[in-house]
Structures are given as structure tokens and as C-alpha cells.
Amino acid sequence: MSLSGRAALTGVGETAYSKSSDKSVLRLSLEASLTAIGDAGLRPQEIDGLIPYPGMGVVAEDLIVNLGLDEVKFSAMTPLGGASPVAAVQCASAAVSSGLCRHVLIPVARNLAAGGRISDRLRQMPQFNTVAEFELPMGAFAPAQLYAPMARLHMERYGTRPEHFAEIAISTRRNASLRGDGMMTAPLTLEEYLASRMIADPFRLHDCSLESSGAAAVVVSRKECARDLPHPVISVLGVAEGHPDSPTSITQRKDLLEIGLVKAAPRAFGMAGLTTADIHVAEIYDCFTYVVLRQLEALGFCRPGEGGDFVASGAIRLEGRLPINTHGGLLSQAHMVGMNHIVELVRQLRGSAGPTQVAGATVGLVTGYGDLGDGTLAILARE
Amino acid sequence: MSEALRPQPRTSNDTLPHWQGLRDHRLRLQRCAGCGTFRHYPRPLCPQCHCFDVEWIDAAGDAQVHSWTVLHHAFHPAFRSLVPCVMVTATLREGVRLLAPFKGDVRHLVPGLALRVGFEDISAELTLPVLVPA
Numbered sequence: 001m002s003l004s005g006r007a008a009l010t011g012v013g014e015t016a017y018s019k020s021s022d023k024s025v026l027r028l029s030l031e032a033s034l035t036a037i038g039d040a041g042l043r044p045q046e047i048d049g050l051i052p053y054p055g056m057g058v059v060a061e062d063l064i065v066n067l068g069l070d071e072v073k074f075s076a077m078t079p080l081g082g083a084s085p086v087a088a089v090q091c092a093s094a095a096v097s098s099g100l101c102r103h104v105l106i107p108v109a110r111n112l113a114a115g116g117r118i119s120d121r122l123r124q125m126p127q128f129n130t131v132a133e134f135e136l137p138m139g140a141f142a143p144a145q146l147y148a149p150m151a152r153l154h155m156e157r158y159g160t161r162p163e164h165f166a167e168i169a170i171s172t173r174r175n176a177s178l179r180g181d182g183m184m185t186a187p188l189t190l191e192e193y194l195a196s197r198m199i200a201d202p203f204r205l206h207d208c209s210l211e212s213s214g215a216a217a218v219v220v221s222r223k224e225c226a227r228d229l230p231h232p233v234i235s236v237l238g239v240a241e242g243h244p245d246s247p248t249s250i251t252q253r254k255d256l257l258e259i260g261l262v263k264a265a266p267r268a269f270g271m272a273g274l275t276t277a278d279i280h281v282a283e284i285y286d287c288f289t290y291v292v293l294r295q296l297e298a299l300g301f302c303r304p305g306e307g308g309d310f311v312a313s314g315a316i317r318l319e320g321r322l323p324i325n326t327h328g329g330l331l332s333q334a335h336m337v338g339m340n341h342i343v344e345l346v347r348q349l350r351g352s353a354g355p356t357q358v359a360g361a362t363v364g365l366v367t368g369y370g371d372l373g374d375g376t377l378a379i380l381a382r383e
Numbered sequence: 384m385s386e387a388l389r390p391q392p393r394t395s396n397d398t399l400p401h402w403q404g405l406r407d408h409r410l411r412l413q414r415c416a417g418c419g420t421f422r423h424y425p426r427p428l429c430p431q432c433h434c435f436d437v438e439w440i441d442a443a444g445d446a447q448v449h450s451w452t453v454l455h456h457a458f459h460p461a462f463r464s465l466v467p468c469v470m471v472t473a474t475l476r477e478g479v480r481l482l483a484p485f486k487g488d489v490r491h492l493v494p495g496l497a498l499r500v501g502f503e504d505i506s507a508e509l510t511l512p513v514l515v516p517a
């Protein structure tokens with residue numbers, strides 16, 4: 001039995017995004033949750049499945065007691081760092097299509113003042129235990145520091161240049177400028193990109209995603225329960241999770257350029273019965289510019305090593321053949337762990353993405369990228 | 384001293400011989416007693432043959448550059464006075480990798496460059512490996 005076409009994204013919600021917030025992580029979770037539930041045309045009591053985001057202290061029980069949920073039949077967590085939200089869509093799709101429950105709520109919330117900072121992740125994610133023992137004492141533990149050797153190897157092996165990374169930062173900022181509701185909306189030039197300070201060579205400041213407070217949430221529903229709801233049905237056609245070798249240490253990975261998405265992509269496309277040529281819009285997890293470039297290769301939009309040329313061709317711009325991160329992504333809108341990417345893909349496929357709407361977009365994909373290379377991918381389509 | 388304390392490794396019975404070896408300026412690696420496969424970082428089980436028994440072998444000490452980065456921003460206060468710092472991902476002769484600070488000129492780094500493993504005593508309790516040009 002395939003999962004394809006048996007679950008749907010029925011509701012999406014977001015709070016405003018900012019550097020700081022005086023609201024608790026739980027309060028932020030609940031605000032986005034109520035918006036998503038309302039957007040789906042549901043009453044909170046109709047939610048019978050929960051997948052809270054791990055590491056921030058919000059558990060299913062908190063959602064039950066605050067939302068007044070009497071009939072929760074399914075709860076889970078998908079602790080894959082930045083791959084978690086798409087992994088949660090996979091988990092929810094399996095739960096609703098198996099008949100365990102009908103409507104799964106998936107909220108993500110962060111507050112930088114309450115465990116939301118990047119340097120807190122080491123303690124929140126057991127995936128980092130090996131890094132914490134062997135690499136942290138040497139001073140390398142933040143994602144920028146751990147991923148920089150991957151980007152350097154790509155440059156050495158394939159001739160990838162800072163200008164290629166810049167194109168990703170600049171085109172993403174352009175989308176954020178058009179939308180106007182993200183954290184960084186001032187246009188970014190190549191000169192500003194190149195002049196920004198080095199964090200971990202080759203990553204400059206503008207290669208790195210933002211740190212944000214706020215929340216985003218989606219509702220995944222059994223397909224038969226989605227038809228009577230207010231919005232067009234956005235189906236989950238394909239979804240997959242993949243882990244690279246040595247998922248606890250990038251240093252020990254046979255080839256530093258390997259990522260879990262290499263394994264996940266053929267499975268998700270196979271489940272959907274689609275190819276890259278069918279994709280109208282893509283929301284690609286952009287914790288760092290390089291990670292976007294490498295995922296474009298892993299997804300099959302270009303061959304390994306050709307990511308630089310692919311982005312330099314203008315392909316990923318709003319008017320290009322594969323518009324990406326139409327909301328401004330983690331680089332310019334906000335770092336909501338990629339739940340904002342899922343929200344945006346649903347809006348694109350509904351046709352409600354405003355100034356950055358891709359005309360006629362009915363099929364799209366969204367990726368997640370977990371901290372040491374775990375990969376997730378969902379392919380969604382409007383029925 | 385006002386400088387923040389460098390984070391100390393949280394060792395376990397699976398990893399302790401490695402850390403004790405560093406204090407003696409030896410880079411000790413696990414070699415599976417069942418099938419002879421080296422593994423690093425230390426962990427309980429051989430993924431090839433699922434044997435728990437290990438021998439601890441001193442690495443020969445030669446390595447090749449796989450990749451590198453230059454750390455400019457210190458994400459922890461203990462490292463503020465140490466940046467910028469070159470961190471090299473090196474492949475040891477034994478086939479496993481070592482991530483360590485490189486004590487040499489970053490402009491000379493290319494994939495495959497030959498390196499040697501050295502040691503730096505951080506404190507009475509902690510010694511860390513470093514990489515130097517061969």
C-alpha cells in the first residue's frame with residue numbers, strides 16, 4: 001500500500017517572526033496552531049493527532065490541556081533537527097492513512113530567549129553527542145563550523161565559487177523583499193554579500209540563516225476528511241526520509257558531500273510517480289546557501305557538481321524555471337526550522353502566495369535538512 | 384583568569400581509552416577484534432561484524448587533507464582568543480578521519496596534502512590532537 005495521495009495538508013498558520021518575543025514557546029505554538037486549525041475549517045476538538053517539535057519543551061500533553069483536546073489517538077515526535085517538520089508530515093500521513101486518526105496538528109515554535117539559539121542545539125539534540133565529546137572541545141560544534149568543510153570540498157572538487165553561494169542568498173532576499181513580511185527585506189547586492197564578515201570560511205554572514213522567534217503550524221488530514229474543508233485539497237503525493245552514512249559525525253563521513261536527501265529523493269519521486277520536470281516550485285531547506293546548492297543536486301535538478309552553474313543560470317529566481325524559497329526562506333524570512341517552507345508550499349499550491357506567487361503552480365516540493373545531514377522531502381500537489 | 388573554560392569532553396567507558404591515550408601523546412583508535420576494521424570516533428559495536436570486542440591501536444600518525452575551514456566567529460566564549468583558527472578534516476592512514484586544528488599556513492592546504500598528527504596539552508587533564516605539515 002502506498003501513502004501517495006492518501007493525506008492532505010488542510011491548514012497552515014504562522015505568527016509574526018522577529019528576533020525576540022515576550023511570548024513563551026508554548027504560547028507561540030498555540031497561536032500558530034489555532035490559526036492552522038481555523039484555516040483548515042476545523043474546530044480544535046477535531047484534532048486527534050499531535051506531533052510537537054522536539055527540544056523546545058512543548059509536548060503533546062501541553063497541546064491537549066490548552067486546546068482542550070478530548071480525543072487524541074496518536075502522538076509522536078520526529079527529532080531530526082531541520083528535517084523534523086517534513087518528517088512529521090511523513091509520520092502524520094502514515095497515521096491518518098492507516099486510520100489511527102483523522103487530523104494531525106504539527107506546530108513548531110522557537111523563542112531565542114528560551115532555548116531557541118543555535119548554540120543550544122548541542123544540548124537539545126542527542127544526534128550531537130559525538131560532536132559534543134570529540135569536536136566541541138576543539139571549538140567546532142556550530143552547524144556553520146561543521147558544514148563549512150563540506151562547502152570547501154565542493155569548491156575544491158567542482159570549482160564552485162562564492163558567487164554561486166551569493167546567488168542563493170540574493171535571490172532568496174529578492175523574494176523576501178517582494179513579500180515584505182520577513183525579518184530581512186532590504187535588497188542584498190553581490191558587493192554586500194562579498195563584504196560580509198566570515199563566520200566559518202567559506203561561509204560569510206549572508207550564507208547563514210537567521211535566528212528567529214515565532215511559530216508555524218500545519219494540519220495533515222486523511223484525504224477523505226479534506227474534501228469538505230474550505231481550501232483546495234493539497235495532497236501528499238510523495239514523502240521520504242533518508243540518512244547519510246555516519247549520521248552522528250560529518251568528519252567521519254566517507255564523502256563529506258553525501259547527504260540523506262540523496263537516498264530520500266528517488267523514493268519520494270517514485271512514490272509520487274513524478275520527476276523533477278513536473279515540479280513548478282520548490283521550498284528548499286536553507287540553513288546555509290551551500291546546503292541549498294547541494295540539495296538541488298541531490299534532488300536531481302542538476303548533476304552532482306553542477307549546482308553552481310545551475311543557480312548561476314538564474315534558474316532559482318522567481319522568473320526562472322525552478323523558483324525556490326518564494327517566502328524568503330530561513331535566510332531572509334525566518335528560521336522556523338523549515339515549517340515556514342511547508343506553509344509556503346501550501347500557499348503556492350493554493351494560489352495564495354501574494355507578490356511571489358508562481359503562476360499556475362500546482363505541483364511542488366519541500367525539503368528538510370537535519371543537523372548532521374539527515375534529509376526529508378515531500379512532494380505536494382493541488383487536486 | 385577571566386577566560387571561559389573550554390568545554391570538557393564527557394567521556395564514557397566506550398571512549399575513555401582514547402582520551403587516556405591522548406594524555407600520553409598517543410592517538411589510540413579502536414580496531415575490531417572480530418574483523419580488524421578500524422573505527423572512529425570510539426563506539427561500542429562494529430557495524431561490519433557486530434563484535435563488541437576491540438583492540439586499542441596507536442595510529443601511525445600520518446594523514447592527508449580531506450577538507451578544511453577557517454573558524455572566524457567563536458560560538459563559545461572559550462574560543463574567542465583562539466580565532467581565526469584553521470580546522471582540518473584529515474584522513475588517517477588507518478582510514479578513519481581526524482578533525483583537528485592545523486598548525487601551518489592555510490594557503491598551502493589542498494585535498495591530499497600530507498600531514499602529521501601532533502598533540503597539544505590544554506590542561507593537566509586534557510590533551511587534544513593537532514595536525515602539522517608532514
Ligand SMILES: [Zn+2]
Binds near residue numbers: 430
Ligand atoms: Zn568487526
